[in-house]
Structure formats: C-alpha cells, structure tokens
Amino acid sequence: MRFIKQDTVDADDFLAATGAFDLAFVGRSDLDDRSAFSVQKSSSLALRSLSVHYDPVNFELHVGSDVFRTDTLEDLPLAHGAASIVMDATTLEFPEIALILKAYGRMASPAPRCVFIYTEPAEYVRRPAEEAAPGSAFDLTNTFRARNAIPMFTPMLSDRHRAHLVAFLGFEGARLLRVLSEDDGHLYKEVTVSFGIPPFQATFDMHALMANTRLIEQCSPNVMFSAANNPKAAYQLLQEVHRGLGGSSCNRIAVAPLGTKPAAIGTALYCIDAEAMRVVYDHPERKKGRTKGVHRIHWYEVQLGA
Numbered sequence: 001m002r003f004i005k006q007d008t009v010d011a012d013d014f015l016a017a018t019g020a021f022d023l024a025f026v027g028r029s030d031l032d033d034r035s036a037f038s039v040q041k042s043s044s045l046a047l048r049s050l051s052v053h054y055d056p057v058n059f060e061l062h063v064g065s066d067v068f069r070t071d072t073l074e075d076l077p078l079a080h081g082a083a084s085i086v087m088d089a090t091t092l093e094f095p096e097i098a099l100i101l102k103a104y105g106r107m108a109s110p111a112p113r114c115v116f117i118y119t120e121p122a123e124y125v126r127r128p129a130e131e132a133a134p135g136s137a138f139d140l141t142n143t144f145r146a147r148n149a150i151p152m153f154t155p156m157l158s159d160r161h162r163a164h165l166v167a168f169l170g171f172e173g174a175r176l177l178r179v180l181s182e183d184d185g186h187l188y189k190e191v192t193v194s195f196g197i198p199p200f201q202a203t204f205d206m207h208a209l210m211a212n213t214r215l216i217e218q219c220s221p222n223v224m225f226s227a228a229n230n231p232k233a234a235y236q237l238l239q240e241v242h243r244g245l246g247g248s249s250c251n252r253i254a255v256a257p258l259g260t261k262p263a264a265i266g267t268a269l270y271c272i273d274a275e276a277m278r279v280v281y282d283h284p285e286r287k288k289g290r291t292k293g294v295h296r297i298h299w300y301e302v303q304l305g306a
Helices: 011-016 033-044 075-079 094-106 174-183 204-211 213-219 231-243 261-274
Strands: 002-009 021-026 046-055 060-063 066-069 084-088 113-119 141-144 163-169 188-196 222-226 252-257 284-286 297-303
Touching (some): 021 033, 033 046, 033 084, 046 094, 060 075, 060 094, 094 113, 094 261, 163 174, 163 231, 174 213, 174 252, 188 204, 188 213, 188 231, 204 213, 231 252, 231 261
Parallel strands (some): 021 046, 084 113, 188 222
Antiparallel strands (some): 046 060, 060 066, 113 297, 141 284
C-alpha cells in the first residue's frame, strides 16, 4: 500500500480532474446535503459511476444492477475493469469500501490507482434539548441492522486464538459497549480505543469523549489518538498495535471502525494489507437529515498493491 496524497480540495481541483478516472463507486445521495453534493463531485471525476450497497443479512454486494456474493467477489473487477477508481467515502459504508478494496486490491491485476472523496458536513443535527442525555448530543442512526461478521474479514477466534481489539470511536458510545458486553472477555483479551484528535471541528472531540465516558470507566481500555481526518494515521496505529502482539496474551488483532470515515478508510486499507484482520461492525442505518450543509472536501489517494 502506498499513500500518495491526503489533502483538501476545492471546485477548481474537481474541474481540473473531471473524467480523469475510469470508474466511481457511490452510495446513497438522499441522506443529507453533503451526500448529494459528494456523490455528484465523486461521479464527475470518472467516466462512469455505479451505486453500491452491501446487504449484511444475505452477504451480498450490490453494484449497479449486479449482485456479488462475498465468495464471488473476484467477479467484480472482471465485470467492471478499471485502471483507476474513485470511492465516495462520504456515502459508502465500511463494508462497501472494504469489499471493493478487497476485489480491486487483491483480485485485480494490475491493482488500480484509488482515490477516496470525503466531504465534511457544516454541522451535525442535534437532538432536542429535552432528549439529549449527556454524551448523546447528535441523532445519527435509525437502527443497527445486524452484527453479522463481514465474510473475508472473519478469521476464527477461540480460547487459543484471542484478539487485541482496536476500536475507533465516535459520537455513539453504546456501539462498542454492546460488543464488549456480548463478548464478556471471552475472545477480546485486550482493548485499545482511539479518539479522533485533532478533530474535524472544535468540540467534536469532547462530544466523542463524553459519549464514551461510560465505556472507559467500565472497561478501562488502553486509549490512543489519531487525527480524525487522517486515514494514514489510522493505518499506522493498527500497524503499531499489530506489531506489538509478540509477547502479549493475544495472537490475533480485531478492529471496530466505529469512528470517523477517514479512520474507516485507513482501517479498510490495513485490512487489505494485513489480511488476518477480524472486523467488528454493526451495520448502522443512517438517519436522513443527520447533517446540514457542506464543509471541507478531502482527497485521499493511494496505489493499491504497491
């Protein structure tokens, strides 16, 4: 994996790069202002674009009019060959990003140039004051659809193979608490959490810390930090923890990408490189109108397979 560029971009940058890529993958454009904006911008970079959706119940990746099961993922780059791809990370969820990377980074030859576009919102929509308990200022998710594992990212754990769980955390503190409560120390022997510091905007870090106060008090995890807008920092944090397994009580690493989308990008990239990673994910159904406006646009570029 070679990181080429991490930067903010503007309208002139998009205009200069219009049609420079073969294929764009995008998610839903109807969630909020930034999803519509980001899908349009990402699509403008490529000669053609495809809508993507992952079904966590049937383990299917829907790409345009095609459906790929995770055990036939090698058919994706055969059906949609590309030397360069764009992923609209604003609207794609972690499983979609990880599975597309798996297909093109490991099953395509040569592996393509890959750009991720991530658009920040101007603001997150707050709960009404009377409904906002401490640590739950934002109303982001309708429900969590499943806690099914993502095939291809599920190495076996057991009493002999326990994992060090690394979780990137955001505004929804109950997500990791549910995971640890269900496990009850059986498979995840050590836990490290990472907060997005520096944050995208002032106070975002405090909201994330407040949302996860109960988790820290109950579970006493190791606490680390990586910049909220930096996929490479998330990648390197996982690399550091993974290298430190020698001599510990764990011989596996697991990751829960529950924080910022750039951290999820870095996680997906590391999963492709490390291969023996177990992913813990709860497949949230995002609430419509969860954010307002459009703020900065980030361009993350990598060379897969390098």
